Amino acid sequence: MIKAILIFNNHGKPRLSKFYEHYTEDTEQQIIRETFHLVSKRDENVCNFLEGGMLIGGSDNKLIYRHYATLYFVFCVDSSESELGILDLIQVFVETLDKCFENVCELDLIFHVDKVHNILAEMVMGGMVLETNMNEIITQVDAQNKMEKSETFIFQSPRQDR
Amino acid sequence: MSPSVCLQEMIRVIRGARTQGEERGVIQRECAAIRAQFRQADSGGRSHNLAKLLYVHMLGYPAHFGQMECVRLIASSKYSEKRIGYLGAMMLLDEKQDASLLITNSIKNDLSHSSQHVQSLALCTLACMGSAEMCRDLAPEIERLLKASNSYIKKKAALCAVHIVRKIPELGEMFTPSSFLIVLNSDTLYLHYLSHSVPELVQIMKNLVTSGYSPEHNVAGISDPFLQVRILRLLRILGRNNDAASDAMNDLLAQVATNTDSSKTAGSAVLYETVLTIMDIRSESGLRVLAVNILGRFLLNNDRNIRYISMTSLQKIVQTDHTAVQRHRGTIVDCLKDQDASVKRRALELSLALVSAANIRSMMKELLLFLSTCPPELRSHAASGIFNAAERYAPSQRWHIDTILHVLVTAGGDVRDETVPNLIQLITAASELHCYTVHKLYRALISDIVQQSLVQVACWCIGEYGDLLLKGECEEITPMQVTEDDVLDALETVLQSHMSTPTSRGFALTAIMKLSTRITNNVDRIRSVVSIYGSCIDVELQQRAVEYNALFKKYDHMRYFTMSYCTVILEFGCRSRLSLYFNIHDLLLMHILDNLLLFSYSQ
Numbered sequence: 001m002i003k004a005i006l007i008f009n010n011h012g013k014p015r016l017s018k019f020y021e022h023y024t025e026d027t028e029q030q031i032i033r034e035t036f037h038l039v040s041k042r043d044e045n046v047c048n049f050l051e052g053g054m055l056i057g058g059s060d061n062k063l064i065y066r067h068y069a070t071l072y073f074v075f076c077v078d079s080s081e082s083e084l085g086i087l088d089l090i091q092v093f094v095e096t097l098d099k100c101f102e103n104v105c106e107l108d109l110i111f112h113v114d115k116v117h118n119i120l121a122e123m124v125m126g127g128m129v130l131e132t133n134m135n136e137i138i139t140q141v142d143a144q145n146k147m148e149k150s151e152t153f154i155f156q157s158p159r160q161d162r
Numbered sequence: 163m164s165p166s167v168c169l170q171e172m173i174r175v176i177r178g179a180r181t182q183g184e185e186r187g188v189i190q191r192e193c194a195a196i197r198a199q200f201r202q203a204d205s206g207g208r209s210h211n212l213a214k215l216l217y218v219h220m221l222g223y224p225a226h227f228g229q230m231e232c233v234r235l236i237a238s239s240k241y242s243e244k245r246i247g248y249l250g251a252m253m254l255l256d257e258k259q260d261a262s263l264l265i266t267n268s269i270k271n272d273l274s275h276s277s278q279h280v281q282s283l284a285l286c287t288l289a290c291m292g293s294a295e296m297c298r299d300l301a302p303e304i305e306r307l308l309k310a311s312n313s314y315i316k317k318k319a320a321l322c323a324v325h326i327v328r329k330i331p332e333l334g335e336m337f338t339p340s341s342f343l344i345v346l347n348s349d350t351l352y353l354h355y356l357s358h359s360v361p362e363l364v365q366i367m368k369n370l371v372t373s374g375y376s377p378e379h380n381v382a383g384i385s386d387p388f389l390q391v392r393i394l395r396l397l398r399i400l401g402r403n404n405d406a407a408s409d410a411m412n413d414l415l416a417q418v419a420t421n422t423d424s425s426k427t428a429g430s431a432v433l434y435e436t437v438l439t440i441m442d443i444r445s446e447s448g449l450r451v452l453a454v455n456i457l458g459r460f461l462l463n464n465d466r467n468i469r470y471i472s473m474t475s476l477q478k479i480v481q482t483d484h485t486a487v488q489r490h491r492g493t494i495v496d497c498l499k500d501q502d503a504s505v506k507r508r509a510l511e512l513s514l515a516l517v518s519a520a521n522i523r524s525m526m527k528e529l530l531l532f533l534s535t536c537p538p539e540l541r542s543h544a545a546s547g548i549f550n551a552a553e554r555y556a557p558s559q560r561w562h563i564d565t566i567l568h569v570l571v572t573a574g575g576d577v578r579d580e581t582v583p584n585l586i587q588l589i590t591a592a593s594e595l596h597c598y599t600v601h602k603l604y605r606a607l608i609s610d611i612v613q614q615s616l617v618q619v620a621c622w623c624i625g626e627y628g629d630l631l632l633k634g635e636c637e638e639i640t641p642m643q644v645t646e647d648d649v650l651d652a653l654e655t656v657l658q659s660h661m662s663t664p665t666s667r668g669f670a671l672t673a674i675m676k677l678s679t680r681i682t683n684n685v686d687r688i689r690s691v692v693s694i695y696g697s698c699i700d701v702e703l704q705q706r707a708v709e710y711n712a713l714f715k716k717y718d719h720m721r722y723f724t725m726s727y728c729t730v731i732l733e734f735g736c737r738s739r740l741s742l743y744f745n746i747h748d749l750l751l752m753h754i755l756d757n758l759l760l761f762s763y764s765q
Contacts, residue, residue: 014220014221014222016220017220018253020290022256022257022258025219025222025225042503043502045466046466046504046505047465047467047469047470047502047505049471051507082391082431082434082435083467084428084430084431084434085391087427088427088428088431111169113216114169114213114216117249118249121249125285125286125289125290125318126286126321127290128321128324128325130317143279144241144245144279147277147279148245151241152242
């Protein structure tokens, strides 16, 4: 099971944080800080698996991360997940974001956090991997966006222009 | 800034803040405006406000006042508002909040909504944060959706069912007739429902492996690796302890193991899963050898990720297939020198498991080399592992003592507390090595007094066997010519240094006292040192000094007797080690009191 998915930049500012187990707000921030601390110390050519985060579970949990340009994508998983499988999943996630946002960069993630959450919801649900086919995911996300846009058009009221 | 401004504008303003304080101010003003808007039940910019609140929540600011707004938005009829409302529910609500119960009804309605997207929102939220009560209420709905014809909804409903079963295991029977798609994703065991389906699974796997290129589910040339991995995992659960099922899978596993191309990560993932399955089920020995060989191949791979996971799986089988893993010992030991901390950690675990009587000398050399260069978080683990290995397989006592001393010199700060009494007991037992040990420890003491455990053992040893040190002859090692003044200087340095802990000082003082019976010329010097410490601030030390002073003054005739060789330790060796560690001088005190009584009786 995936316990948490975090995206933060090279300075530790969170760009997306999704927890599949409940923690208080303070604990969540502490987890983000600690994860950033652990991951930023790593060299460029070491393996993508980390152990030793104290806050998320104990010895059973691992951090699987990938570093793309200015962003770290970190998945905290327990021992029931295949490490290489999750590494692939991160790749699929990033490629999907790239397709949805046209050459995605950090600014896209900053200004459209809710859209990123929607895409992620199509891939991972309740801590379990739902869909890994990029085209499927994009089809669904497009259909949902279309539905949202059509509503706004129909229900557009003068107050929207404020 | 107008309260109905959109999310992007607010983010721009927050990013424009130049200091943390400015950012906090901006966010507080925004939150106040959002709170006011929530109270007004203004329907215009509700979804924008909640989106802003969720952004602020991600940055770490409190957002609990948005919970009721989430409930309201979920109940709205607009898709955009539902969407943000459900997202808010997943981020802000959890089982412990009362508001979560309020959305149960909305979820129920949405599960029967005409649009599949609304249904999927409800399913997603339930799977993420559904409490036990919510799951119980909504389980029949999920069961209905599992039978739906829409595969998109079916998949989501299946994952939701897994979540429900995790929360309420008794409901598991409700979902089994539907499909084993559920089990592919869960860890719970449904053996008695599914053992008949092993042949079906084998068939599916065969199709996946042998079929050609399938563009839909292809990742880097391997057809649907995620499904393959899941099926292999299921086969593993089914085949464990089950001979019949294991037989049915043997051919398939051999085929997957030989045919899968491991040059890409996806292929390696499938191969890795196959190896784990072979290891877990009752497979024939040929298959097991194949699996260990695959892992050995992985170990030599350039990609560190592959090396890491191969060591993880070797760790799991090292107990059962010890000889097979021993063949790869050289590579594993090389991984100890890798730069990557994760690979080092795995290599350390595996090396410690591979130590045996045959390879103890060479392995220990490598492990000690590792200890001197390893990252600090691994040091105490490495040190205790080395101690265990040394205790079990030491070829000689001298080698054992040397090894422990080496560890104390390299990583003395990271060893456990029992090391000191253990080492003392070991030294006492090795009576022919007393001379050698005391010379070695004296040398270590005069070069460096930072490692406290080393200091303590050295002081004790010098106190006990000081006469051997001063005699200046030793067979095993070229002795230094040591005078009584040198020895007393060394012990006094320990007493006075601010690097020494109170325990080390206690050891040093006791050692000085013991030396008063082993040396001839400097008894006055010892007497003066002891009397100085009679007014020391540290209570323990003061107590000892006062008692020793008393020994000098009133009970001088007993001094030799009480400070003689510690045969006491051998008698009390079976007692708890702690008493040995903390109260050596108390034992002597007990000795004194016993003798006092004897003396008084005989008078």
